Amino acid sequence: MSDPIQLLTADGTRVEHPDVAFTPDAALLAQHGDEAGVLKALLRDMSLLRRFDVEATALQRHGELGLWPPSLGQEAAQIGAGRALARQDHVFPTYREHGIAWCRGIDPVGLLGLFRGTDHVGWDPVEKGYEPVTIVIGAHALHAVGYALGVVHDGAVGTGDAARDTAVMACFGDGATSQGDVNEAFVFAASYHVPVVFFVQNNHWAISEPLARQTRIPIAQRADGFGFPSYRVDGNDVLATYAVVRRALEHARSGQGPVLVEAVTYRMGAHTTTDDPTRYRTDDELESWRRRDPIDRLAAHLRAEGIADDAWFTALDAEAEELGADIRARCKALPDPSPLASFDETYVELTPTLAAQRAEVVELMDLDGAEHEEVAR
Amino acid sequence: MTTLTMAKALNAGLRRAMEGDDKVVLLGEDIGRLGGVFRITEGLQKDFGENRVLDTPLAESGIVGTAIGLALRGYRPVVEIQFDGFVYPAYDQIVCQVAKLRTRSGGRHALPIVIRIPYGGGIGAVEHHSESPEAQFAHTPGLKVLTPSNPVDGYWMLQQAIAHDDPVVFLEPKRLYHSMKAELDPALEPGPLFASRVVRQGTDATLIAYGPTVQTCLAAAEQAAEEGRSLEVIDLRTLSPLDLGPAVASVTKTGRAVVVHEAHRSFGVGAEVAAAVTEHCFYALEAPVLRVCGYDTPYPLSRVEHEWLPTVDRVLDAVDRAVAF
Ligand SMILES: Cc1ncc(C[n+]2csc(CCOP(=O)(O)OP(=O)(O)O)c2C)c(N)n1
Ligand SMILES: [Mg+2]
Numbered sequence: 013m014s015d016p017i018q019l020l021t022a023d024g025t026r027v028e029h030p031d032v033a034f035t036p037d038a039a040l041l042a043q044h045g046d047e048a049g050v051l052k053a054l055l056r057d058m059s060l061l062r063r064f065d066v067e068a069t070a071l072q073r074h075g076e077l078g079l080w081p082p083s084l085g086q087e088a089a090q091i092g093a094g095r096a097l098a099r100q101d102h103v104f105p106t107y108r109e110h111g112i113a114w115c116r117g118i119d120p121v122g123l124l125g126l127f128r129g130t131d132h133v134g135w136d137p138v139e140k141g142y143e144p145v146t147i148v149i150g151a152h153a154l155h156a157v158g159y160a161l162g163v164v165h166d167g168a169v170g171t172g173d174a175a176r177d178t179a180v181m182a183c184f185g186d187g188a189t190s191q192g193d194v195n196e197a198f199v200f201a202a203s204y205h206v207p208v209v210f211f212v213q214n215n216h217w218a219i220s221e222p223l224a225r226q227t228r229i230p231i232a233q234r235a236d237g238f239g240f241p242s243y244r245v246d247g248n249d250v251l252a253t254y255a256v257v258r259r260a261l262e263h264a265r266s267g268q269g270p271v272l273v274e275a276v277t278y279r280m281g282a283h284t285t286t287d288d289p290t291r292y293r294t295d296d297e298l299e300s301w302r303r304r305d306p307i308d309r310l311a312a313h314l315r316a317e318g319i320a321d322d323a324w325f326t327a328l329d330a331e332a333e334e335l336g337a338d339i340r341a342r343c344k345a346l347p348d349p350s351p352l353a354s355f356d357e358t359y360v361e362l363t364p365t366l367a368a369q370r371a372e373v374v375e376l377m378d379l380d381g382a383e384h385e386e387v388a389r
Numbered sequence: 390m391t392t393l394t395m396a397k398a399l400n401a402g403l404r405r406a407m408e409g410d411d412k413v414v415l416l417g418e419d420i421g422r423l424g425g426v427f428r429i430t431e432g433l434q435k436d437f438g439e440n441r442v443l444d445t446p447l448a449e450s451g452i453v454g455t456a457i458g459l460a461l462r463g464y465r466p467v468v469e470i471q472f473d474g475f476v477y478p479a480y481d482q483i484v485c486q487v488a489k490l491r492t493r494s495g496g497r498h499a500l501p502i503v504i505r506i507p508y509g510g511g512i513g514a515v516e517h518h519s520e521s522p523e524a525q526f527a528h529t530p531g532l533k534v535l536t537p538s539n540p541v542d543g544y545w546m547l548q549q550a551i552a553h554d555d556p557v558v559f560l561e562p563k564r565l566y567h568s569m570k571a572e573l574d575p576a577l578e579p580g581p582l583f584a585s586r587v588v589r590q591g592t593d594a595t596l597i598a599y600g601p602t603v604q605t606c607l608a609a610a611e612q613a614a615e616e617g618r619s620l621e622v623i624d625l626r627t628l629s630p631l632d633l634g635p636a637v638a639s640v641t642k643t644g645r646a647v648v649v650h651e652a653h654r655s656f657g658v659g660a661e662v663a664a665a666v667t668e669h670c671f672y673a674l675e676a677p678v679l680r681v682c683g684y685d686t687p688y689p690l691s692r693v694e695h696e697w698l699p700t701v702d703r704v705l706d707a708v709d710r711a712v713a714f
Pocket of ligand 2: 185213214352
């Protein structure tokens with residue numbers, strides 16, 4: 013398999029690719045005026061995502077979150093993929109796709125509740141086309157396939173109506189490709205020829221286990237064996253990732269079946285805030301990826317081409333700082349859940365057994381002198 | 390004599406088992422170079438090599454299925470499942486294969502596999518990281534289910550489980566990994582493996598617990614003592630086979646029993662214990678056997694997990710109800 017598709021080199025030079033070009037879709041162009049505007053918007057997305065992620069990591073360090081899985085280093089992969097999605101598309105994410113959530117218009121504070129232990133999901137999955145995150149590795153790949161099967165049965169694929177044709181995106185990592193569920197998802201997707209894009213962020217690590225523990229061939233190559241096409245793209249190149257994912261989504265929406273996109277990137281941070289990556293990887297490796305930073309390269313390009321000047325960057329920094337402060341304040345203000353929530357959210361129709369247990373909790377809370385009024389609401 | 394945490398005691402137990410039998414091999418996610426996310430296998434790959442401590446691809450069904458093959462080839466695999474909630478991809482292999490292969494081979498195959506699972510809550514974790522799946526395994530014929538409540542038991546029971554010829558699901562109360570320390574004398578002879586134990590003597594009521602809730606019950610007994618009530622505490626240690634000898638003897642004496650576990654209440658270990666104790670102690674009982682358990686909902690958000698888990702207050706409340714019955 014050849015080198016990953018690249019349209020912007022690590023030092024910020026635009027390069028041609030024989031098959032793939034960066035052509036923003038009409039909506040993006042309309043929103044940002046012209047291609048230069050789109051480039052600035054992508055850099056802004058990535059920079060704000062990074063600021064958010066750094067803030068969340070800091071919040072964990074200060075005891076405000078129980079845990080945080082950083083997206084640091086994967087900004088281009090996530091923003092490139094996220095901005096290629098259409099409104100009606102539907103995403104099945106893992107715990108790390110903060111950038112794709114951002115592109116779906118989800119308030120980033122909504123991503124924090126799960127890790128603060130205050131809320132399972134901080135957005136409406138239907139409205140945002142973005143499911144609650146799945147922590148059990150790989151399980152949701154099958155859900156994406158089933159959803160896509162429903163899209164087919166609804167006739168929302170291959171109609172040529174750009175506002176109707178729908179693709180489904182299943183996000184997972186290199187480690188997840190070893191799971192049975194993911195491989196079964198490949199089989200089902202191929203068998204039913206459903207409009208699903210398997211978006212694999214190969215960040216080279218599954219906690220402490222290197223890519224080589226999961227596969228001896230590039231992940232993209234696996235699609236061959238299941239009978240659908242794939243792309244291998246430089247996941248630190250937001251232009252290439254956008255272009256490739258856009259093409260993959262269009263392939264799916266137009267009724268040509270599943271596609272796998274392997275975005276080759278790197279997890280610059282720890283697996284989560286409880287992890288210590290110095291135990292298993294070298295500084296040299298980290299350094300070599302630092303030189304391929306997704307944000308630096310687009311920033312270098314915009315400066316070199318005179319698309320963005322110092323004033324623009326200063327304003328972006330200020331916006332990022334403002335975002336950080338806002339996230340910090342609103343995270344700390346997230347309300348504690350009611351102890352009764354899990355009783356009310358387990359079933360559509362509360363069972364008699366659970367109703368009795370719920371009453372027991374209400375009574376115990378009273379014994380504890382807790383504000384019953386508050387809880388009963 | 391050394392003072393060890395639960396994590397260090399389990400690590401020492403694994404090391405000694407590996408030194409004693411070169412057929413003992415470890416498999417799991419991140420257990421090699423990293424030493425496991427809880428560091429239970431710390432240093433073992435370095436000292437025993439990559440052939441005996443295998444970092445596996447990320448697939449639990451694969452891990453357990455592969456362990457079965459190794460066992461059939463004469464090895465004694467010890468599998469680490471990273472967290473309780475991640476055992477289910479391996480559920481089919483455990484329930485349909487590990488548990489049944491001996492029967493299916495007409496009693497010819499033995500499967501000396503140990504499946505280690507960190508379990509239980511109270512650590513402020515996100516979902517799938519705080520569950521108590523013991524009943525699922527205790528309900529499965531062909532599996533044995535053990536759970537130590539302290540570092541000394543952790544050290545010995547793990548070695549005994551590895552030396553045992555039947556498959557064992559070995560549940561480790563993760564909340565105690567780094568918080569609980571005890572004195573360990575490796576020169577001692579351990580007691581029998583499949584035996585429960587009285588861990589505090591008392592006369593007014595019996596608390597029956599295992600794993601993480603043994604500490605809760607000991608704290609409850611301490612508090613009750615200050616109020617002039619004497620509670621006996623039983624640590625079950627083995628859930629399958631269930632050893633009810635000490636519990637039955639205790640309830641015969643006290644006439645009252647409360648079973649305490651973190652797992653959901655319905656169809657749980659507590660129900661089995663209550664039924665069995667009732668069968669054996671019917672005439673001695675002054676009150677029905679009560680249960681203090683996790684509720685019948687998925688494990689809740691961490692901000693309210695202490696409202697959900699059995700607490701000293703809930704245990705003492707149940708004791709009050711049993712006494713007042
Ligand atoms: C079924 C299951 N097993 C184990 C875990 C623990 N775990 C969480 S993340 C992770 C590694 C995932 O690696 P990868 O798929 O590459 O995604 P990344 O974290 O790198 O984004 C593991 C083993 C889990 N969440 N689910
Ligand atoms: Mg990975």
